Every structure is written in C-alpha cells, then in structure tokens.
Amino acid sequence: MNGVEAVDLCFSYGEMMIIRQASFGLQPGEILSILGSNGCGKTTLLKCLNMLLKPEGKVLVDNMDLKSLSGRDLAMLMGYVPQMHSPDFPYRVVDVAVSGRTPQLGFSIPSKRDYELARKALDRVGVGHLADKFYTQLSGGELKLVLIARALVQEPKVLLLDEPTSHLDFKNRVLVLKILREIADDGIAVIMSEHDPNLASLFSDKVLLMMNKGEIVRYGSAKDVLSPENIMKVYGLEIEVFEKEGARYIFPRLGA
Amino acid sequence: MVFKEIMVSVNYIRCWRPGMGFQKYKVALIFSPLILLILYLSMGKYSVSFGSLEQLLYSDSIDKTIFFNIRLPRAVEAMIFGACMGISGASLQTTLRNPLVSPYFLGISSGAAFGAALSMALFGYRNFFLVQPSAIIFALLAVFLTLSLSKFRGQFSPVSLVLSGMIISALFAGFLSLVQILVEPEKTQAIVAWMIGRLYTITWSDVRVSAPLALLGIIGLLHFRWRIFVLSMGDEEARSLGINVERERLMIILLASIATASVVSVTGIIGWVCLIAPHITRFLVGSDPKVLLPASISVGACFMLLADMISRTAWSFEIPVGVITTIIGAPLFLYLMRRAQNEWR
Numbered sequence: 156m157n158g159v160e161a162v163d164l165c166f167s168y169g170e171m172m173i174i175r176q177a178s179f180g181l182q183p184g185e186i187l188s189i190l191g192s193n194g195c196g197k198t199t200l201l202k203c204l205n206m207l208l209k210p211e212g213k214v215l216v217d218n219m220d221l222k223s224l225s226g227r228d229l230a231m232l233m234g235y236v237p238q239m240h241s242p243d244f245p246y247r248v249v250d251v252a253v254s255g256r257t258p259q260l261g262f263s264i265p266s267k268r269d270y271e272l273a274r275k276a277l278d279r280v281g282v283g284h285l286a287d288k289f290y291t292q293l294s295g296g297e298l299k300l301v302l303i304a305r306a307l308v309q310e311p312k313v314l315l316l317d318e319p320t321s322h323l324d325f326k327n328r329v330l331v332l333k334i335l336r337e338i339a340d341d342g343i344a345v346i347m348s349e350h351d352p353n354l355a356s357l358f359s360d361k362v363l364l365m366m367n368k369g370e371i372v373r374y375g376s377a378k379d380v381l382s383p384e385n386i387m388k389v390y391g392l393e394i395e396v397f398e399k400e401g402a403r404y405i406f407p408r409l410g411a
Numbered sequence: 412m413v414f415k416e417i418m419v420s421v422n423y424i425r426c427w428r429p430g431m432g433f434q435k436y437k438v439a440l441i442f443s444p445l446i447l448l449i450l451y452l453s454m455g456k457y458s459v460s461f462g463s464l465e466q467l468l469y470s471d472s473i474d475k476t477i478f479f480n481i482r483l484p485r486a487v488e489a490m491i492f493g494a495c496m497g498i499s500g501a502s503l504q505t506t507l508r509n510p511l512v513s514p515y516f517l518g519i520s521s522g523a524a525f526g527a528a529l530s531m532a533l534f535g536y537r538n539f540f541l542v543q544p545s546a547i548i549f550a551l552l553a554v555f556l557t558l559s560l561s562k563f564r565g566q567f568s569p570v571s572l573v574l575s576g577m578i579i580s581a582l583f584a585g586f587l588s589l590v591q592i593l594v595e596p597e598k599t600q601a602i603v604a605w606m607i608g609r610l611y612t613i614t615w616s617d618v619r620v621s622a623p624l625a626l627l628g629i630i631g632l633l634h635f636r637w638r639i640f641v642l643s644m645g646d647e648e649a650r651s652l653g654i655n656v657e658r659e660r661l662m663i664i665l666l667a668s669i670a671t672a673s674v675v676s677v678t679g680i681i682g683w684v685c686l687i688a689p690h691i692t693r694f695l696v697g698s699d700p701k702v703l704l705p706a707s708i709s710v711g712a713c714f715m716l717l718a719d720m721i722s723r724t725a726w727s728f729e730i731p732v733g734v735i736t737t738i739i740g741a742p743l744f745l746y747l748m749r750r751a752q753n754e755w756r
Contacts, residue, residue, distance in 0.1 A: 237645075
C-alpha cells in the first residue's frame with residue numbers, strides 16, 4: 156500500500172517487552188494520534204518506526220522495507236520531531252531549519268537554494284519572521300515550530316512527532332495541530348503521540364490507543380477507539396461523552 | 412585624541428554581541444595572520460631589517476641564517492600549532508556539545524608528556540628525534556584508550572567520553588610522576604621543560620614532522636564542518652537526519668587527535684590555546700561551525716604568533732611560550748566565559 160505500514164513490530168529493552176506485536180497502516184494525507192498513559196511506550200514506538208531503535212518486524216513506506224535502507228535514504232522518507240530539544244549553541248533559526256537538507260547535502264554546505272527552501276518552510280509554519288534570530292532565544296512553542304519546519308525541509312513522505320503539543324499553551328497547541336493538519340493535507344502521513352483525547356479526535360483520522368507494556372488496545376477512527384470502555388481500560392478513568400455538531404467531546408466524570 | 416579613539420573602540424567591543432557576522436571579518440581573518448607573521452619575523456633580539464630583503468636573500472650573512480633557519484620555521488610551527496589547536500578545539504566542543512572540552516581532555520596532553528618523558532628517560536633527553544615519535548604514539552594511545560573506555564553498550568556518549576578522558580589523563584599523569592622520580596635530576600628538568608611547552612627548539616625538521624599530519628587533520632575537520640553542525644543537534648536528531656552518529660563522531664575525534672598530537676609532539680604541551688582560540692573565535696563570528704571552524708584556524712594562528720612574540724621579546728631572557736599562553740589564557744577565558752554565559756546555554 157501507499158503510505159506507511161507497520162507489521163508485527165516488537166521491541167524489548169533486555170527482558171522488558173515494550174512494544175508487543177504492533178500492526179497498523181496509514182495513508183498519505185492522514186494523521187494518526189498515539190494515545191496512552193505515561194511510560195506506556197509511545198516514544199519507543201515512534202523510535203521503532205524510524206529505526207532509531209532496532210525493532211523486530213517490519214516498517215514499510217511505499218512498500219519499501221526501512222530496514223533495508225541506509226540512514227541517509229531513510230532520512231529522505233521520514234522526518235522526526237523530538238519531544239525535547241535542548242539548544243546548546245546559539246545557532247540562527249534558519250541554519251537549524253536548513254539542516255533538514257542534510258540527507259540531500261551529504262558533506263556539502265547548503266546553497267542559496269537550500270536556504271530558500273528553509274525560509275519557505277519557516278514561513279509555512281508561521282515563524283518566518285524569526286529566521287535570523289538565535290534559536291536559543293525562542294519560546295517553547297516557537298522552537299517546536301522551527302523543528303517542524305526543519306522536518307518539512309527534509310521533504311519526507313512520513314512525519315513523526317513525539318508529543319508535539321507538550322509544554323505548549325492552549326493557543327499554541329491548537330496552532331501546531333492546525334499546521335500539522337495542513338501538512339497532512341499536502342499528502343504527508345503524520346504520526347504523532349498526543350495526550351489530549353479531544354484534540355486527538357478533532358485533528359486526527361486514526362487513533363491508536365496503547366496499554367502499558369505496549370499492547371495496542373484499539374486502532375481505528377477516533378469515534379470507535381475513544382469509547383468509555385477503552386478509556387476505562389487504559390487510564391482507569393470514567394468519562395462522559397458529549398456530542399455537538401458531529402464532534403465528540405470527552406470529559407472525566409469527577410467524584411465518581 | 413588617542414584616548415578618544417581608544418574609548419570609541421572599547422565601546423564598540425563592549426556593545427558588540429557574539430556572532431555579529433562573518434562577512435565583516437572575513438578579510439581581517441585572512442590577512443591578520445599574514446600581517447602578524449611579518450611583524451613576528453621582523454621583531455627580535457637581533458634586528459633583521461626588511462629594507463634589505465634582496466640582500467637577505469642573496470647573501471650568506473648571519474641575517475639570512477637567523478631569518479630562514481631560526482625565525483621562519485619557528486613562526487611557521489607557531490601558526491600550525493595555533494591552527495590545529497583552534498580547529499580541533501572548536502570541532503570537539505561543537506561535536507561533543509560541551510564548550511569546556513578541548514583535545515587535551517581526551518588524554519592527548521598527558522599521553523604525549525608520558526611518551527616524551529619515557530623516551531628521555533630511556534634514551535637521554537638530547538635525542539629529540541626519538542622524543543617526537545614516542546610522544547605522538549603515546550598521545551594517540553591515550554586517545555584510543557579513552558575511546559575504548561567510553562564505549563558503553565556499543566555507544567559513545569559525550570559525557571562518558573569526557574569522564575574517560577579524565578581517567579586516562581590521571582593514569583598517564585601517574586606514570587609520568589613515576590618516571591620523573593626514577594630518573595636523574597637533569598632529566599627531570601628536561602621533562603618539566605618539555606611539558607611547559609616551548610618553540611625555541613623548532614627547526615625545519617620539526618615542521619616537516621608535524622605539518623603533514625596537521626594538514627590532514629585540518630583539512631579533514633573542514634570537510635566535516637557541516638556534519639559537525641548537525642551532530643551538535645543531538646544524537647537522535649542527527650541520526651534522524653541520516654547521519655551515522657557513532658562513526659562520524661569517531662572520525663572527527665580521530666582527526667582532531669591526529670592534528671593535535673602531531674604538533675604537541677614537537678612543541679611540548681602548550682596549554683590553553685585549544686580552549687581559548689575556539690572561544691575567541693566564537694566570540695567574533697558566532698557558534699555556527701560553517702564559519703567557526705575556518706575562522707578558528709586563523710584566530711589560533713594569530714594567538715600563537717602573538718604569544719610567541721611576547722615570549723621572545725618581552726624580557727631580557729626568553730620565557731617558554733607555554734607559560735605565556737597559560738598566564739594570558741586563564742584570565743582571558745574567565746572574561747570570555749562571563750561575556751558569553753547567556754549564549755552557551
């Protein structure tokens with residue numbers, strides 16, 4: 156199939172099984188949100204998808220097995236936005252963004268054209284005005300957007316994001332997710348981990364709910380997956396579901 | 412009037428933020444080593460006049476000997492030393508994401524010192540042609556030990572690398588003390604003199620020994636400068652951008668070690684240059700390795716020429732350049748650290 160497909164992914168740190176037989180597929184243009192409690196293996200699953208870890212099983216992008224690709228070829232298919240990035244040196248924002256061209260560049264220094272691509276990507280995620288600032292001076296939300304821009308400069312088919320909305324304020328969360336929606340609409344498959352079930356169901360086409368020990372509880376549309384029974388199973392939390400204008404909203408039932 | 416001029420330039424330096432641009436300084440970075448070189452060659456106890464360059468070239472005078480066989484090789488070695496230290500320090504600091512790392516941290520200095528001392532103890536301290544290879548071999552051995560010690564679960568982490576470097580340095584320092592205790596006093600003196608680091612013994616044969624490896628290291632590191640930039644983003648991000656992190660980091664460390672060991676083996680351990688030169692450069696042109704690395708070659712060379720000029724001419728007797736760099740280096744580093752603190756983190 157087109158897009159990205161995971162087949163029977165398993166991963167363990169020593170004796171500890173983290174990912175158990177994960178299988179799912181995603182078409183280009185779709186967003187997949189991975190939900191689950193803290194420490195259930197969401198980050199590990201993402202790192203298995205882009206081979207930062209060495210999982211058993213297969214990951215296919217456009218029917219190509221990622222295990223058979225070199226690091227450089229893989230980087231041209233998949234972009235990765237980490238959860239945390241600690242800037243050590245005061246680099247210019249546009250220099251950080253242009254480093255997304257590394258797989259294409261190899262050892263050479265980026266050209267004017269590469270810098271144009273980087274500026275375009277920064278404009279696209281709405282931080283073009285920061286291009287010539289030092290990225291050590293950015294806020295958390297701005298930094299996230301810069302890292303997303305860098306991943307876009309990679310021109311990937313699949314974009315992985317580890318909790319793109321963590322540590323962001325309410326407005327920036329929505330802003331980041333809106334931008335991800337636009338990116339997906341341009342034909343990129345977006346896979347991200349997310350904590351908020353409401354934002355996940357508003358912005359994503361598919362939801363994957365993970366249990367502790369990496370077991371996939373449900374995979375499918377947000378409506379099917381985020382049912383009171385499943386939420387109870389994963390979080391041990393009773394919820395109330397409201398529907399308005401076709402959208403579902405989930406609230407915890409307090410005092411129950 | 413002069414006072415006013417000075418105040419204006421001091422004010423300019425004070426208001427000036429690190430990394431304000433490379434283009435403005437490109438010309439200065441290219442020409443300042445050359446200007447300093449001319450100044451260096453014309454200064455000294457014995458004055459060689461430049462008015463008679465033609466005379467200098469075509470005569471057998473003592474001028475010619477001093478100029479071509481004493482001052483020129485010494486100046487060239489000073490520049491090579493500074494260039495190697497500048498670019499190696501800048502590369503390692505960026506790659507390992509730690510502004511306090513220098514090639515000496517990997518065990519190069521104590522390895523080289525032990526190698527030199529061992530050779531002096533066994534074969535006598537006048538046999539400098541044996542001291543060099545021994546110093547370079549033990550310097551690289553120390554780096555090799557540091558690297559293998561820091562390999563943990565098949566991976567190098569920057570932190571474990573720095574810690575292993577400290578351990579290996581301590582080990583070789585211990586061996587060195589042992590050698591110093593066991594040999595005759597005049598050999599101990601020679602070992603101490605070697606360890607301070609000096610340039611007054613340099614001849615063309617020293618330059619021939621160190622230049623090829625130094626050039627290999629410098630050109631190699633320049634070739635890697637874009638990868639060094641990406642590596643400084645962190646291991647996982649570099650890997651997700653298609654870089655084989657372990658292998659390339661190892662290559663960079665080896666190139667920096669080869670460059671450093673090749674010059675240290677002929678000059679002795681001239682301290683602080685590998686830490687100071689990259690930081691002066693960072694202060695001038697910013698942290699981006701694309702410009703930091705080439706610029707640090709020039710800054711390192713200038714720094715060494717200046718330090719050696721002071722060493723040669725400031726007193727009635729010559730003070731080893733290693734003493735000068737350390738005495739200038741420590742307060743200068745403190746100043747740069749205070750200025751740039753916000754920029755590093």
